[in-house]
Amino acid sequence: MDVNNYLRTEVFPSTFCPGCGHGIILNALIRAIDDLKLDMRKMVFVSGIGCAGWITSPHIKADTMHTTHGRPLAFATGIKLANPELKVVVIAGDGDLASIGGNHLIHAARRNIDITTICANNSIYGMTGGQASPTTPEGAITLTTPEGSYYNPFDLCALVRGAGAGYVARATVYHARMLAKFIKDALSYDGFSFIDAVSTCPTQYGRRNSMSDPFEMLEWLKRNATTKEGEGKIVIKEWIASSAEK
Numbered sequence: 001m002d003v004n005n006y007l008r009t010e011v012f013p014s015t016f017c018p019g020c021g022h023g024i025i026l027n028a029l030i031r032a033i034d035d036l037k038l039d040m041r042k043m044v045f046v047s048g049i050g051c052a053g054w055i056t057s058p059h060i061k062a063d064t065m066h067t068t069h070g071r072p073l074a075f076a077t078g079i080k081l082a083n084p085e086l087k088v089v090v091i092a093g094d095g096d097l098a099s100i101g102g103n104h105l106i107h108a109a110r111r112n113i114d115i116t117t118i119c120a121n122n123s124i125y126g127m128t129g130g131q132a133s134p135t136t137p138e139g140a141i142t143l144t145t146p147e148g149s150y151y152n153p154f155d156l157c158a159l160v161r162g163a164g165a166g167y168v169a170r171a172t173v174y175h176a177r178m179l180a181k182f183i184k185d186a187l188s189y190d191g192f193s194f195i196d197a198v199s200t201c202p203t204q205y206g207r208r209n210s211m212s213d214p215f216e217m218l219e220w221l222k223r224n225a226t227t228k229e230g231e232g233k234i235v236i237k238e239w240i241a242s243s244a245e246k
């Protein structure tokens, strides 16, 4: 793969902190696009505000739209309606898609709009200093939960499946090849597709939760993810609605 076909290499090194998982999501995305031989001139990448907003803009060599916090799906819906020929991809954070933009997420799934949405889910508001997000695990220390989060986190895959999405998947940045494969499947799916890409934020999450070394966060994901449901771990797999098989 020639990265010059996909990345604006002149903007590197990126603004991500060393060891940030969001760079692995960018890597998996361009691998998936390369495998599918998609035409970047017919793709649009939409992001919101947050560190996740920088995954595609300014790094991707294609049309990108860096929109307001919580609203990338609203902008992406407009793009798709205006030109259905375009392949529209949204990448945004857990705060963006599940907090302020939560209604856009469930209604995009309900309407089955042909958009691939990737949640760069690092369980925290990374960019703004480490506040708790809707996916922060119970007990996790954050800027706003110094004694540990009291709340149940959202299972984003269950949420979006419940709202009607036909293709839903979860992988972590430790499982980078699996993530790239799921992104390929999502891009090939005709309808709303969603990937919960479990990411790492060593700066705002890891250092508060005894994992300041990025490698420790990846090790944690390795130990705590499984393909089997019901083990109380992070479930990594694809869920494809039977009525929506490719």
Ligand SMILES: Cc1ncc(C[n+]2csc(CCOP(=O)(O)OP(=O)(O)O)c2C)c(N)n1
Residues within 6 Å of the ligand: 049, 050, 051, 052, 053, 068, 069, 092, 093, 094, 095, 096, 097, 100, 120, 122, 124, 125, 126, 127, 128, 133
């Ligand atoms: C309307 C609005 N509300 C709040 C903010 C402040 N803000 C910017 S990014 C962000 C959260 C970022 O968290 P997430 O979406 O999970 O992305 P991450 O930085 O973790 O990748 C917030 C609250 C904003 N920019 N606009």
Ligand code: SF4
Residues within 6 Å of the ligand: 015, 016, 017, 019, 020, 021, 022, 051, 052, 122, 126, 127, 200, 201, 202, 203, 204
């Ligand atoms: S603050 Fe966290 S999410 Fe943002 S670039 Fe740094 S490590 Fe990545």
Ligand SMILES: [Mg+2]
Residues within 6 Å of the ligand: 050, 093, 094, 095, 120, 121, 122, 123, 124, 125, 126, 133
């Ligand atoms: Mg986040």
